[in-house]
Amino acid sequence: MLKGLLAYDYVFPLVLGFLFGIMCRIHLLRTDYRQYPTYPHGKIIHVSLGVIASALGALAIPALLKENYTAVTFLTLAAQQFRDVRNMERTTLNEIDKQELVPRGGPYIEGIAMVFEGRNYMVMFTSLVATTATILFHWWGGIIAGVIALLISRKLRSGKTLSLIAEIEPGEVRMEGKDLYVNDIYIMNVGLADAQEIIRQQGVGFILTPRDANAKVTIAHPGQRQAIL
Numbered sequence: 001m002l003k004g005l006l007a008y009d010y011v012f013p014l015v016l017g018f019l020f021g022i023m024c025r026i027h028l029l030r031t032d033y034r035q036y037p038t039y040p041h042g043k044i045i046h047v048s049l050g051v052i053a054s055a056l057g058a059l060a061i062p063a064l065l066k067e068n069y070t071a072v073t074f075l076t077l078a079a080q081q082f083r084d085v086r087n088m089e090r091t092t093l094n095e096i097d098k099q100e101l102v103p104r105g106g107p108y109i110e111g112i113a114m115v116f117e118g119r120n121y122m123v124m125f126t127s128l129v130a131t132t133a134t135i136l137f138h139w140w141g142g143i144i145a146g147v148i149a150l151l152i153s154r155k156l157r158s159g160k161t162l163s164l165i166a167e168i169e170p171g172e173v174r175m176e177g178k179d180l181y182v183n184d185i186y187i188m189n190v191g192l193a194d195a196q197e198i199i200r201q202q203g204v205g206f207i208l209t210p211r212d213a214n215a216k217v218t219i220a221h222p223g224q225r226q227a228i229l
Contacts, residue, residue, distance in 0.1 A: 010062040010135070013142060017131030021054025022047075024153050025127040028119045038142060046116070049085060053078065053120040057127030061135060065196035078124070086117040107223025122153045162208070162228065163217035171205035 029046055056078045090113040097103050126149040134142025162168065171182040175196050180187040182205030190196050208228075210216035218224055 008120040010065075013131045013134035014058050014062060014137065016139065016142045016146065017058035017129075018054050019129040020142075020149065021057055021123045021127030022051060023146075024150055025050025025054065025123045027118065027150060028122065028153060028157055038147050049082070049120055050123050053082070053123040054127045055123035058131045060124075060128055061132045065135070067124040075124075078120075082117050082120045084122065086113045089113040089116045089225060102229055103226070105223050105226035107221070108227035122156065126153060165211055166219060168210065169207045169209070171207045173199065173203040173205040177201060 025047060029043060029050075058073055060075060090109060093109045093112060094106075097105075097109060126146065129149045130142045130146035131144030137145075171185075174181050175190070177198070178189050178191055180190050180199060180203075185207070190199060208219060210219055219228075
């Protein structure tokens with residue numbers, strides 16, 4: 001039976017693509033200050049979904065070559081499941097956000113939830129590329145294509161940072177009577193003497209200068225300002 005399975009044309013491409021897809025998801029799974037999966041159960045959920053995404057990506061091309069078009073329709077079902085992943089993470093992060101001293105806000109949480117969904121598509125892409133290259137160019141082609149796909153996923157793992165769209169310079173925080181300024185920019189009126197003293201001792205100010213018109217629109221969005229805070 002084992003010999004029969006190994007003799008099947010697409011077993012090795014499927015296995016290679018499947019493994020590269022799993023490696024991609026593990027590579028993209030990290031814990032950081034934005035509450036990416038911290039607890040073991042959270043990691044198990046996302047690794048399990050990565051296994052499913054990897055299997056679907058690896059099966060796509062062999063199914064087409066075998067003219068098994070019914071199998072390809074599972075890709076559409078997978079897309080629906082991955083959208084549910086976004087909803088799940090949105091709900092979880094909204095609950096966590098209620099306990100934060102400085103809430104991150106809805107737009108920031110929505111961005112994180114979209115990343116969770118998008119990483120499953122990256123897993124599908126990696127396994128699909130590795131499987132296709134193995135079919136076309138034998139095992140060495142699959143390994144090369146898989147490594148390149150992993151490098152691409154690493155490149156796309158992190159989004160843009162604030163420093164890419166704006167110049168950030170420290171500003172002088174000062175009180176003029178009850179008025180708070182950062183350099184020559186008026187911020188707000190601070191009426192309580194205790195609050196004024198805390199600002200004088202611990203206040204930190206920065207001046208953000210957009211690099212272009214697009215960056216100006218981005219920084220002006222209330223959700224982005226909440227995320228910066």
